[in-house]
Amino acid sequence: MRRRIAALTAILALTGASAMADSGSTTGRFDRPAHGFAPASTVLTQAQPEQAGLDAAPIRAVERRLAAWTADDAVDGHPLFPGAVGLLAHDGRIVDTYATGSAVRYADGSGTELPEEAQVPMRAGTIFDLASVTKLFTSLAVLQLVERGRADLETPVATYLPEFGVNGKESITVRQLLTHTSGLEPFLPLWRDWPDRASRIKAVMDVAPRDEPGTTYTYSDLNLITLGVLVERLTGSTLDTVVAERITRPLGMRDTGFNPPRAKLDRIAATEYQSAPDRGMIRGQVHDENAWALGGVAGHAGIFSTAHDLAVLGQALLNGGVYRGERILREQTVRMLFTNYTAAFPGDDHALGFELNQLWYMGGLTSPATAGHTGYTGTSFVVDPLSRSIAILLTNRVHPTRSWGSVNPARQAWATGLARALAVRPARGRDSWFSGAGDGTTATLTSPRLTSDDGRVSVSFAAFVDSEATDRLVLEASTDGGTTWQPVGLRASGRGAPTGTVDALSGTGHRAWWKVHGTAPARGGVTVRWRFTTDGSYTARGVHVDAIRVTESDGPLLDGEHDPAALTTDGFQLRSR
Structure with a gap:
């Protein structure tokens, strides 16, 4: 019961209903949750932490931790990740963009270092393979179709994709795909077991649910692959075109999209050295094997982006779906991105496409209304409407191998650094x-x-x-x-x-x-x-x-x-x- 009350309180704050009298500015404050969206006119600007009412010390401390994680002996004789770009924003101001380590460092999967002159340092504008953060873009595209009346959340997916309605999937709804309550299994090795794109998509359409739809939460790439196909079917365009025309281009996200052009290769962070499939050191192509086998464009993975571009997306959501006068979603739809639809499965809070309330990477910004997602390549995106804050951490943690460990400690620390920079004023007295x-x-x-x-x-x-x-x-x-x-x-x-x-x-x-x-x-x-x-x-x-x-x-x-x-x-x- 307490969990449900906390979730309701957070949603009331987001929608503008006050659960408690709020006096004074929320800028720089952790203890004074904001109510409603930020002004629609809010545009990101650069500022020092102090100019946004923040304490710079926790931010500088977590920068040092990020740098330490890139050291040769950070974990078991190797870095936790070769490099990272972190961005923190509060109340419409980017208060920190920090780059450390290397975008390209290794020659093979054993960790053989490239000559120093061949290594590429990490920079603020480095482009990263977002991996599963792609799922957010697919979800936004689906919700745009819902707004246009082309799709309905409670309608069976088979209404739009008849070939999906087989083997027990006839009743699975669009909402169940968005919230990972469809009962589908997490993954199929499409790249290995099916020979071409058509047969791989058919394998997803043919798969039987592992669980009765609606009875469990199971995070599944198949849900978003299916939604990507749905977007293409209903629009008559490819998913990459839809994302570009309806999301990234209107928002001015110039470095965000599927299959980045070769002209940007020198800005892209390397990922893994893969031997199965035999791809060598991957740079500029999607790391996810299934997305790669689907031509680099899929609903679950494939988008590349920068920290700054993702901050623009985050601010558009905090603004209620609009940025620089370009609206990608209505306010009432954006509220659905911060509302928990999986209360029946405690600990797996999920909005439409977005995860909620996940301490393991949201750290000190965690709340029932805090939304975000992570990506397997070492990326994370956190949007906290209660403090109107954004925490983005992009790493190349699978370079040169996925076996060097989890970046969850870094994800959590980065978000917590911003939370601790926000003020909690004493209940009484000066401290x-x-x-x-x-x-x-x-x-x-x-x-x-x-x-x-x-x-x-x-x-x-x-x-x-x-x-x-x-x-x-x-x-x-x-x-x-x-x-x-x-x-x-x-x-x-x-x-x-x-x-x-x-x-x-x-x-x-x-x-x-x-x-x-x-x-x-x-x-x-x-x-x-x-x-x-x-x-x-x-x-x-x-x-x-x-x-x-x-x-x-x-x-x-x-x-x-x-x-x-x-x-x-x-x-x-x-x-x-």
């Missing part, structure tokens, strides 16, 4: 205690021993929590000088706060201060501490604790606002934002 503990870490904030004649003391504080569900902020009490600690039950109030008495606080998406109260045993004296412990994977923005008071019947025993030095900290820091 609050903040912990952004990393994976597998514990931070504590501990009171001195407090003497009371009462059997119990009251503890009140404010908490701003943005963490993975399993990264928990707890209040504990000790009556034996810290040898043993007992959890203190907590009651919290505020937007998105848990109901009833709980033993810990955690979660993402609410972006609000909570008022928290607990009662701790105190006979013979008591020490209280706040402990924030993270597990081994995924972290969000972090937690703030403020306005600490411990009282007995005769009055206060500890006032953290007046005497913050009385608290002993290990992993918490006083922050003004």
